[in-house]
Amino acid sequence: MAVTEAGAGPAAHLPLQLLLRFADxxxxxxxxxxxxxxxxxxxxxxxxxxxxxxxxxxxxxxxxxxxxxxxxxxxxxxxxxxxxxxxxxxxxxxxxxxxxxxxxxxxxxxxxxxxxxxxxxxxxxxxxxxxxxxxxxxxxxxxxxxxxxxxxxxxxxxxxxxxxxxxxxxxxxxxxxxxxxxxxxxxxxxxxxxxxxxxxxxxxxxxxxxxxxxxxxxxxRAAEQRALRLAHYDEVTGLPNRRLFAELAAPALERARHSAGGCAVLHVEIDRFGGVHELYGHGQGELVLATIARRLRACLRGGSDLAAVPVMDQEPSLLARLGDQAFAILIPELTGQERASAVAQRLLAAVAKPVAVDGQPLRLSASIGIAMFPGDATDLLHLSRCSEQTARVAAEAGGARHKFFDEALNARARKRVLLEAELREALQAGQLRLHYQPKVDARSAGLVGAEALLRWQHPERGLLPPGDFIALAEESGLITPLTDWVLHTACQSLRRWSDQGLPALPLSVNLPASSLADAGLPEQLEGLVRQYQLHPASLMLELTETMVLRDVATAVGVLDRLRALGFGLSLDDFGTGYSSLSHLKRLPMSELKIDRAFITDVARGGRDAALAAAIITLGNELGLQVVAEGVETAEQSQFLIGRGCPLQQGYLFSRPVPGADFERMLQSGTTRR
Structure with a gap:
């Protein structure tokens, strides 16, 4: 029988001796x-x-x-x-x-x-x-x-x-x-x-x-210490969490307030770190985060159990992990932006050093937002909020950089928060709309299908295109209910058109990147078409090349199941990503869409024309239906027809139109009036 004293060394043994004494x-x-x-x-x-x-x-x-x-x-x-x-x-x-x-x-x-x-x-x-x-x-x-x-x-x-x-x-x-x-x-x-x-x-x-x-x-005692550590420290990196960071930062801010000094709060966000989890798994991702945490701690020179490290021989700074890929740093007695900028550059350089993962170098970058005390805010809550908003702006600008907070960013952040709240309300208040852009056979302008495009009928700002709110929906977690609404509304439209005796044409629906990570997607779609009594082929599921290539093995597995159920699969924006022909061969697609970037100058010849022709030939040889999107002129249309791509989509034929206008097109069978 043995008992170990926490931190006391070897276990204590009880010898059956006349003079009793524990070994420890x-x-x-x-x-x-x-x-x-x-x-x-x-x-x-x-x-x-x-x-x-x-x-x-x-x-x-x-x-x-x-x-x-x-x-x-x-x-x-x-x-x-x-x-x-x-x-x-x-x-x-x-x-x-x-x-x-x-x-x-x-x-x-x-x-x-x-x-x-x-x-x-x-x-x-x-x-x-x-x-x-x-x-x-x-x-x-x-x-x-x-x-x-x-x-x-x-x-x-x-x-x-x-x-x-x-x-x-x-x-x-x-x-x-x-x-x-x-x-x-x-x-x-x-x-x-x-x-x-x-x-x-x-x-x-x-x-x-x-x-x-x-x-x-x-x-x-060990359980209490572990519970206490879990309550105050991040288990992966050993750094203080948000709660302990607030407790440790409060005295530093109070001292700065009394001494009329300054502080800086830095929010460090690792750029596109979600891809590391998807590519290598969460285990390797946590090892990468632990390595980055050690670098940040070393970059601030020194360290302790509280991750308190001295900067410029001053009061120790504080380093904490806030979320999956975010860190917070409080640097006391730092009044000038120049010194804060120097610290941020050092942190960016530390993150940029390659990390070995499975024997391969992985290069990452970070976006850093900096808020200064007392100029930007006078308490930790608002300082953290300002630095986080600024880091988000730095990430949207391309990442691998740092920015300082200003009122323009604050106004933009408030607008973003307001827009998110309004989008949540829009889901409940019925402000979302589906518009339909026809796919036509350019030789006769006859309808061969349509693409369902989401619009937001904002009560004050009017009709908003998806570019104004889809990115926000993905970041805020609203993309899933938005996608569900689009799928249900598209199926309702198909059911209504069928009940009216209108031609049964396939309707394309764009899926977000997160959908391919959902193993239950095939069952969800199968239940949806069963609910509305539709044939799976009436739904064409559009996925971009970039989202498919995030995890090809997983994507192929989900797409094979969807294709086996009878759903049409369209590869959108082909040519704009980094796919290889081997990837294209593995994907069970039924349709290939040429991105508008290759269509704009096809009538002038040159490389765009050569690339568009090559994509058309490739798609036809693979047995795929090839659709050119973004067609706006008759010259572009004729060039595509001459190269074997009569299926086209663009403003030359019709803009996206509300459901009632599209139903009239279905009745006439053409986009011509």
């Missing part, structure tokens, strides 16, 4: 403190009881036996020693030195008692030569081993000295016959062994009980 010195010290605390009050009562018993002996001898000065020694010698021991126990540091002092005290009392008994013998009383003297020494042995409560090894030394003094007194000063002296010696020795055994066994049991209690206490 720190653990032994803990036991001594527990032992003294356990017996302290009891020992104090024993001292008081001893004084009362000696006083009682004096009174008995005073009235029943002798009246000589030897009897008076009990009060003038033994009782003061006992009271002195009791007084010592009342001192503040008595517990720290209890064991050796009490061991010495017992020996002193024994010598006093022996001197008193010898004097009583000289005066003809019942001293050392009588059973009364033997009883006194027997009581001292029990007092030593059992009653007073010192540890066994101290009691053993004291008891041995007492017994040696008694035997010496019997043999040399009592004048007893050898037989009588041997009898008393045997009696005292027997009592000595019995008392020692009781004392040893008592301490042995107490040590075992202490080990069990310590094991429980240590486990509870």
């Amino acid at each position: 010195a720190a653990f032994e010290q803990r036991f001594i403190q527990h032992y003294v605390a356990f017996y302290f009050r009891y020992a104090q009562m024993s001292l008081l009881l001893g004084a009362l018993l000696i006083t009682g002996d004096y009174l008995v001898d005073r009235f029943a036996h002798i009246h000589g000065p030897a009897n008076l020694l009990r009060l003038t010698l033994a009782v003061p020693v006992l009271l002195l021991g009791l007084g010592f126990s009342l001192l503040p540091k008595a517990r720290q030195h209890w064991q050796p002092v009490m061991a010495s005290f017992i020996v002193t009392v024994a010598l006093c008692l022996m001197l008193i008994l010898l004097r009583i013998d000289q005066e003809g009383g019942a001293g050392l030569k009588s059973w009364v003297g033997v009883l006194n020494f027997t009581f001292l042995e029990f007092y030593c081993f059992v009653i007073l409560g010192v540890q066994f090894r101290h009691a053993l030394a004291s008891g041995a000295l007492i017994m040696a003094a008694f035997l010496y007194a019997l043999g040399w000063h009592a004048g007893l016959l050898a037989q009588e002296a041997g009898y008393w010696s045997y009696h005292v020795l027997t009592v000595f062994i019995l008392a020692a055994g009781i004392g040893w066994w008592r301490e042995y049991l107490l040590r075992k009980e202490f080990m069990a209690r310590s094991a429980l206490d240590d486990s509870l």
Whole structure:
């Protein structure tokens, strides 16, 4: 059985030895403190009881036996020693030195008692030569081993000295016959062994009980410390979390406020870190974050358990992890933007160093927002908010840079927050609309399908295109309910058109990047078409090349299941990403859309024309339906028709139109009026 002291080293073992002692010195010290605390009050009562018993002996001898000065020694010698021991126990540091002092005290009392008994013998009383003297020494042995409560090894030394003094007194000063002296010696020795055994066994049991209690206490303490650490520290990086950062930063800001000094709060956001999790998994992603945290801490020079590091020989700075890919830094006594900028550049350089992941170098960048105290805000909450807003602006500007907060950013952030709240309300208030842009056969302008495009009918700003709010929806987590609304509304439209007897043309719906990470997407879509009694082929699911290539293996698995269920799959914006022909071969697509970037100048020839022609040929050879989007002129349309791409989409034929206008196109079968 073993117990480990937190930070004390090896486990403590309990040897079955006569002289008990734990192998771990720190653990032994803990036991001594527990032992003294356990017996302290009891020992104090024993001292008081001893004084009362000696006083009682004096009174008995005073009235029943002798009246000589030897009897008076009990009060003038033994009782003061006992009271002195009791007084010592009342001192503040008595517990720290209890064991050796009490061991010495017992020996002193024994010598006093022996001197008193010898004097009583000289005066003809019942001293050392009588059973009364033997009883006194027997009581001292029990007092030593059992009653007073010192540890066994101290009691053993004291008891041995007492017994040696008694035997010496019997043999040399009592004048007893050898037989009588041997009898008393045997009696005292027997009592000595019995008392020692009781004392040893008592301490042995107490040590075992202490080990069990310590094991429980240590486990509870370890659990409390872990809970406390989890409540205040980030488990991955070991840095303070947002809660502890606020507690540590408050005094620094208060000192800066009183000294009329300045501080800087930096918000460090790792750019596009979600891709690391998707590519390498969360385990490797956490290792990367831990490496970055160590670099940031080293970059600020030094470090401690509180991640407090000195900057420019000043008061320590504070570093904390706020979220999945965000860190916060408070730098006190930093009044100028120049020095804050220098710190930010050093941090950016630290993050930019490659990190080895699976033996391959991974290069990251960061966006840093800086808010200055007291110029930008006067409390940590607003400083953190300002720096976070600024970091977001730096990330939107391309990342790998730092920016300082200003009121323009504040206004932009307020507008963003307001827009997010309005978008949430729009979902509930029915402000979302679907517009439909036809896909046509350019040779006849006949309809062959349509693309459903989301619009927001804002009560004040009018009709907003998706570019004004889709990015915000993705960042705020609203993209999922938006996508659900689009899918349901598109299916409702298909059901309504079918009930009206209109031509059954496939309707394309754009899916967000997060949809491919959802393994339940095929089942969700299958349930949707079953609910509206539609054929899966009536829905064409559009995905951009970039989102598919984030995790090709996962994307192929989801797309294969969708294709097996009968849904059409369209690869949008082809050519603008970084796909290879091997990727295109693996993707189970039924349609390929040429991005408008390749269509704009096709009529002029040159590289755009060559690339567009190559994509058309590639798609046709792979058996894919090729659609050109962004067609705006007749020259572009004729060029595409001549290269084998009659399926087109663009303003030349029709802009995205509301549902009622598109239904009229369905009735006529063409975009021509």
